[in-house]
Amino acid sequence: MSKQDLKALSTNELKAALAALGEPAYRAEQIRHALYSQDVREIDQMTTLPKALREKLSAAFFISRLSPAQGVGSAEKENAQTVKLLYELSDGAQIETVLIPDWREGRKRMTVCVSSQVGCAMACKFCATGYMGFSRNLTIGEIIDQVWGAMEVAETYYAQRISNVVFMGMGEPMLNFERVIEAIEILSHDRYYFKIGERHITLSTVGIVPGIERLTESKAKCRLALSLHSAIEEKRQELMPIAQVYSLQELKAALQRYTTIKRKPVFLEYLLLSGINDGEEDAKALIKFARAFPSKINLIDYNPxxxxxxxxxxxxxxEKFMRKLADANLTVTCRRSRGADINAACGQLATQTLSTKKIKNVAQQDMRTSTSIHN
Structure with a gap:
């Protein structure tokens, strides 16, 4: 029988595995503390566990650890250098993660954009990842290890810790809900190494209504972003096939309930596409949609x-589009694209396009079935 990866197990799965070994459930937290506070690489290094238990675990499990296979740095001059990291997984699949330093206006923000899946099944027409297709969900450990790797780069090259995490990389987080939420718990809890507050963690979705509803009912305190891109039904359906499954009306109802229960706004991500969603009727539709619940609008430049x-x-x-939104008393910002020269900006992540630049040391199926929430 092949060994299992300890870091792929959820808390409940780990407790069940321990029970099968005749061990008490509280050992699960000792194991997780060793994995995510001490960063142990071998089961024998878990010295808080009895030797007999370590031997039983070693016979059935191993500990994975991703390290970047390659790192590339942007040529940005006006801000700290954006870095894209390529990870090769144990099955040969590849994912990308982006480290985004932001030193503007005296701030010291270090954001890591993580992937939740290998590829993506959503097939948004403006997104490179969608053209890869979907391979599989990432494990909890594969999600966490992206942050470990980015943190090592941040500390080595910038002498900074990670301050923010955004689930805006490859894949749809809501379709890997259980593992993403558990990863967020590990990243945010003060008993583990990362200690990134949940208000500094953002989960982005193309609009998987069951996922939004599940997040609403959960104890998670992370922020929610919706990839909207058009508030006109027909246009959104053309740009994003998932809109043929979950209508704007369904989305609005789910977001109204989310903002009521969570008492926090939703970030509406809006990629401006010339001649497609940047007209007056588009602005009016966006204003009407955004007024239906507490929201903040992030306009995004298209990246080739x-x-x-x-x-x-x-x-x-x-500027004209932004002014219309601002005149309607909506909160709107234009998110600066970072790392476009290394295909690391919004919508550009696809492993076959990895640049060869090196890091500089700077201190139409039934989609209701295919988009069901995976455990």
Missing amino acids: IANIDYERVTESKK
Whole structure:
């Protein structure tokens, strides 16, 4: 029988495995503390466990640890260098993670953008990951190890710890809900190494309504972002196949309930595409949708992707669009794209496009079935 990866197990799965070995449930927390506070690489290093238990665990389990197979740095001059990390998984699959330092206006923010799946099944037309297709969900350990690797780069090259985590990399987090939520708990809890407060962790979704409902009912305190990109039903369906499954009306109802129960706004991500979703009717529809619940709008510049024929809006048209939203008393910002020259910006993550630049040391199926929440 092949060994299992300890870091792939949820808390409940770990407790069940311990029970099968005749061990008490409280050992699960001792194991997790060793994995995520002490970063042990071998079961024998778990010295808080009795030797007999270590021997039983060694016979059935191993500890995985991802390390970046390659790192590439952007050529940005006006801010600290964005870094894209390539990870090769145990089955040969690859994922990408992006480290985004932000030194503007005296801040010292270090954000890591993590992946939740290998590829993505959502097939959004403006996103490179969607063209890869979906392979599998990431394990809890594979999600956490992305942050470990990014943290090592941040501490080595920038002498900074990770301050923010965004689930905006490869994949749809809501379709790997259990593992993503448990990873967030590990990243945020003060008994583990990372200690990143949940208000500094953002989970982004294309609009998986059951996932939003499940998040609403959960104890999670992370922030929620919706990849909206159009508040006109027909346009959104054209850009995002998932919109043919969950309508804007369904989304609005789920987000109204989320904001009522969680008492926090939703971030509406809106990628501006020239001639497609940047007109006056688009702004009016967005204003109406955003007013239905507490929200903040993030406008995003389109980043070029090979063989995808969209164009970035002009600065003047973007300013006009922003002004309409601001005049409607909505909170709106334009999110600066980082790392576009290394295909690390919004919508560009796809492992086959990895740049060869090196890091500089700077101190139409039934989608209701295919999009069901996976455990």
